[in-house]
Amino acid sequence: MVAIMTQVTTSKKAALPSERRAHLIQLAGDLFAEKGFRATTVREIADAAGILSGSLYHHFDSKESIGDEILSAFLDDVLVGYRAAVSETDDPRAAIESIVRSSAATLNRHRAALAMLENDWSYFSGQPRFAYLRKAMKEIEKTWVRQLERGKETGQFRADLDARLTYRLLRDILWIPTFWRQGQGSGWNSDQIADGLLRLLFDGITTHP
Amino acid sequence: MVAIMTQVTTSKKAALPSERRAHLIQLAGDLFAEKGFRATTVREIADAAGILSGSLYHHFDSKESIGDEILSAFLDDVLVGYRAAVSETDDPRAAIESIVRSSAATLNRHRAALAMLENDWSYFSGQPRFAYLRKAMKEIEKTWVRQLERGKETGQFRADLDARLTYRLLRDILWIPTFWRQGQGSGWNSDQIADGLLRLLFDGITTHP
DNA sequence: CCCGACCGAGCAAGCGATTGGGCAACCGCG
DNA sequence: CGCGGTTGCCCAATCGCTTGCTCGGTCGGG
Numbered sequence: 001m002v003a004i005m006t007q008v009t010t011s012k013k014a015a016l017p018s019e020r021r022a023h024l025i026q027l028a029g030d031l032f033a034e035k036g037f038r039a040t041t042v043r044e045i046a047d048a049a050g051i052l053s054g055s056l057y058h059h060f061d062s063k064e065s066i067g068d069e070i071l072s073a074f075l076d077d078v079l080v081g082y083r084a085a086v087s088e089t090d091d092p093r094a095a096i097e098s099i100v101r102s103s104a105a106t107l108n109r110h111r112a113a114l115a116m117l118e119n120d121w122s123y124f125s126g127q128p129r130f131a132y133l134r135k136a137m138k139e140i141e142k143t144w145v146r147q148l149e150r151g152k153e154t155g156q157f158r159a160d161l162d163a164r165l166t167y168r169l170l171r172d173i174l175w176i177p178t179f180w181r182q183g184q185g186s187g188w189n190s191d192q193i194a195d196g197l198l199r200l201l202f203d204g205i206t207t208h209p
Numbered sequence: 210m211v212a213i214m215t216q217v218t219t220s221k222k223a224a225l226p227s228e229r230r231a232h233l234i235q236l237a238g239d240l241f242a243e244k245g246f247r248a249t250t251v252r253e254i255a256d257a258a259g260i261l262s263g264s265l266y267h268h269f270d271s272k273e274s275i276g277d278e279i280l281s282a283f284l285d286d287v288l289v290g291y292r293a294a295v296s297e298t299d300d301p302r303a304a305i306e307s308i309v310r311s312s313a314a315t316l317n318r319h320r321a322a323l324a325m326l327e328n329d330w331s332y333f334s335g336q337p338r339f340a341y342l343r344k345a346m347k348e349i350e351k352t353w354v355r356q357l358e359r360g361k362e363t364g365q366f367r368a369d370l371d372a373r374l375t376y377r378l379l380r381d382i383l384w385i386p387t388f389w390r391q392g393q394g395s396g397w398n399s400d401q402i403a404d405g406l407l408r409l410l411f412d413g414i415t416t417h418p
Numbered sequence: 419c420c421c422g423a424c425c426g427a428g429c430a431a432g433c434g435a436t437t438g439g440g441c442a443a444c445c446g447c448g
Numbered sequence: 449c450g451c452g453g454t455t456g457c458c459c460a461a462t463c464g465c466t467t468g469c470t471c472g473g474t475c476g477g478g
Binding site for chain 4 (some may be wrong): 250251252262263265266271272
C-alpha cells in the first residue's frame, strides 16, 4: 500500500495532459509496438488519428518526445511496483512472487514501451536524452539480484544458482507474453500467465515424488 | 543421424552462392539484428561492405530478397534439427532435451533471422512472399506440443500443464539468450545457457527435499 | 576480350519537421 | 444578451533530406 512517488525520469517540458493528447500517445504506442519506433512514420501516426502529420506538432514538439513520454511513464510505473514489492516483505520467495505479479500487471499496461525497448534499444540508449533508461534498468537488475541472492542465503533457492543469469532469464521471460497480445487476445490473461510462470519457476515442468 | 533433406521454403531464384555474396548477407544480417529490417537502409549495408549502395543490386535484386535468404536458411535449419530430435528417441523428456539442445545450437548460428522474426514479424508475415514463415512456425509448434502432451500421458510431466502455453513460454525463453550476444560476449556460452535452462525447466529454482 | 564486380549519378517517392492560417468553442465584460 | 478576444485543434503547403532502386559506364583478372 505504499505509494512511492519518486519520479525517476526527467521530463523537460510541462506537457500538460489533455484527453486528446493521451489518445494520440496510445495510438502512436500501438504503432511503435507493431513496427518499431524508427520504422514508424509520423504520417502513419497521424493517419491512425485521422489528422494530418503536421497537426501532430501542435501536441508534441517531435516524434522523439512521444517516445520519451511512453518510455518514462513505463519505467516510473515499474520502479514504483518493484519498490513496493520488496518493502512489504522480508521473505525472498514472497518478494520474487510479488515482483513477478507486479511486473505482469504493469507490463500489461505498457506493451508499447516494452516493444520499443526491445526493438530500438540501440537507438534510444545511445542518445543523452534517454540516459534515464540505463539508470532505471540498473535499479531493476539490482532489485532482482538482491532477492535471488538472499534466497540463496536462506536456503530457499538452489545454491548453485547464478543470480545474474537467472535474473536475465526471468526478466526476459516475464516480458515475453506481453507481445502475444499483438494479434488478438491469445486466450490467456495476465493472471493465468503469472501463475503458469510462477509454477514453472518454483517447480519446473516435471512431476516430483 | 538421420539427415532429412526436405527443403521447406521456396526460394524462387537459383541465387548461386559466391563467397562475396555470403559475406554481404552476413553483414546485412548483423545490421538487421541490431536495428530491425525496416529501419536498416541499403546504404548502411553497402557502407558496412565498403561499396556503394547501387552495387548491392549486382548481387541481390531487392532488399527483401536479402531478408528472404536469411529467414529461409534459418527455418530450414531449425526444422532439420527438430525432425532429427524427435526421430531419435521415444522418450518425451529426452526428446524435449534434444529439441532444446538443437535449438540452442541452431539459434546461435542465426541471430539475425531471430531478431528479424521478433522485430519485423508483422511486416514479413503480411507478404505472400514470406508465407512459408507461418507454415514453418506451425510445424515448430506442433513438434513441441506433441512431445509435451506425450510427456503428460506417460506421467513424466505435470498433468495440469497447458501444453500450448508451455510451448510458447519455452520457445520464446530459448530465443532470449540469443540477443544477449548483441553487445559483446556476455560471459555465457550456448552450452551453459542450455544447461541452465534445462535445469530450470525440470527442477525450478527452489531446493527440493 | 570478356565478364563479374563496382562506381557515379540520379530518379521518384516518401521522410521528419515547420509554418501560417482558419475555424469553432469558450471566456469575461459591458 | 452580445460582442471581442482567447484558446485548442487542425489543415494546407512546403522545406531539405533520405529512401529503395536504376542504369550506363569503368576497371582488372582470367
